[in-house]
């Protein structure tokens with residue numbers, strides 16, 4: 216076992232996979248220029264030393280090309296890991312991701328595989344509206360894409376390995392405040408959880424949620440940073456006699472409905488917390504599916520706690536208000552317990 | 555190119571003062587940022603002051619400018635209120651974007667400064683639209699579109715230049731080639747030597763200009779703007795320049811050779827402007843010093859104004875777009 220940050224766990228997953236399979240390569244902006252950043256959050260820092268610049272490919276600032284080159288290479292025998300510096304730039308790549316990557320296997324009647332990984336940092340960090348969005352809901356909407364969102368070092372490493380070995384395109388969301396980036400790229404007010412990671416090779420199947428905290432009164436499903444905020448809220452509520460179960464879905468497509476249903480069968484209350492905006496989010500999908508399939512377990516309405524339906528404002532005072540806080544989550548749970 | 559004589563002394567001093575203002579604005583922001591009193595991140599424009607001032611000095615308020623993630627120089631040169639810019643950095647309601655935008659979206663459309671666009675290349679299609687609008691509304695106005703060397707590798711650059719060219723739009727594309735896109739040296743990501751070489755592909759003139767000499771930039775800008783205003787279509791002006799600071803907040807620039815940085819620092823815009831003014835107007839030293847003092851006083855006042863300004867209320871975050879109350 217080794218203790219590492221999420222950035223380190225991702226880096227070691229990439230290195231181990233690249234050693235194992237020479238079809239794997241990384242492609243992105245500023246990912247390992249000498250003396251540079253190693254990607255916006257240091258994940259690929261230093262990898263070119265071992266793998267060279269042919270496999271750690273620094274690109275021009277050309278997002279359409281990055282995504283499309285990953286698709287094309289993946290279709291023809293390579294296994295690219297592409298990244299964007301901020302998730303917001305996925306919008307520049309939308310055609311390649313949604314019309315090409317997601318549909319190629321289907322349009323070819325299954326003949327063409329697209330084994331690519333697209334990594335994207337998300338989350339509000341006082342950088343204003345164009346460097347802040349949580350984007351899960353845009354992509355869980357797209358048939359043909361798998362969408363994952365690991366929030367611990369263990370999950371980050373194991374799920375990135377699964378993603379690399381998967382024959383379909385996988386979009387991996389990572390949270391800026393969870394990486395544990397160091398030095399000049401350190402994030403103010405970051406949470407940076409350090410986690411235990413096994414030394415031996417392991418993978419984590421998609422579609423398996425985990426219970427981060429057991430409880431009996433209410434089930435909270437929360438991903439990425441919101442999972443940590445939910446755990447914070449759970450701690451506060453414990454002192455008030457409310458027992459909160461916190462589930463981290465880890466992957467959104469596929470989604471582990473079985474674990475959520477099992478949990479609400481025990482708690483009979485469900486809260487979904489996401490940093491993505493509320494309207495048509497993945498939380499809405501989970502709420503709808505639970506309502507369709509398991510509403511009889513519930514004693515009260517499903518509650519969604521999400522970012523209010525506005526762009527992310529610059530001022531921290533406003534940002535902290537529109538993005539869910541531990542306090543807002545706790546307030547919503549208290550109100551739900553009275554229903 | 556033959557070196558053109560300087561503008562009259564008052565104008566030259568005015569240009570120097572703006573260059574100096576941008577320099578000191580960025581330097582003071584840098585320290586305020588390090589103190590931790592400013593939220594967010596910063597991408598600073600010191601070293602590139604002459605590009606902003608030279609390109610925009612002769613524009614009117616009714617002309618437009620689009621900017622990037624590195625907008626302070628452009629905005630100060632276009633006439634965005636200094637106090638309002640500083641207040642935006644402090645996330646105050648008196649800010650030019652009322653604390654909604656932040657450093658990367660600085661601007662004020664009332665003076666033709668389109669709120670800056672932090673998506674690399676993202677401002678370029680907008681500049682086409684603004685040029686189109688100027689033409690359709692039969693105004694005589696032009697738009698200066700700033701972007702970096704890095705942005706010229708985005709699809710948006712190519713689509714925008716082509717469209718502006720076929721429609722003879724009043725757009726001046728101003729590329730600040732500071733030799734790097736973030737940590738990436740331009741030679742690694744472009745086979746042509748100059749961004750201006752790409753102009754030929756779109757049938758428009760390309761100009762290469764010393765972007766650290768505010769007076770040289772203004773000469774080039776005059777020519778490109780006159781062409782745009784006169785219905786002659788767009789120009790791609792490449793301004794060769796260099797960042798004094800890092801790409802963003804605390805960047806130690808480990809990817810830039812020390813000798814390269816030292817060489818450029820010897821030719822930095824404040825120094826060049828000062829030297830050129832003194833060459834033509836040898837008795838102007840005291841006036842130049844007055845400019846420096848005025849700048850400092852203005853900045854002191856702006857920082858005091860920003861600090862004393864009110865914070866937004868949390869619920870203000872729900873204004874300005876349809877929210878729906880959910």
Ligand SMILES: Cc1ncc(C[n+]2csc(CCOP(=O)(O)OP(=O)(O)O)c2C)c(N)n1
Nearest residue numbers: 304624672673674702703704705734735736
């Ligand atoms: C579409 C997009 N891709 C990447 C980025 C991240 N990024 C911000 S600035 C920058 C470098 C831009 O280089 P250049 O255009 O030369 O402008 P400079 O920073 O040198 O002023 C990058 C890669 C971004 N903001 N938008």
Ligand SMILES: [Mg+2]
Nearest residue numbers: 702703734735
């Ligand atoms: Mg540049």
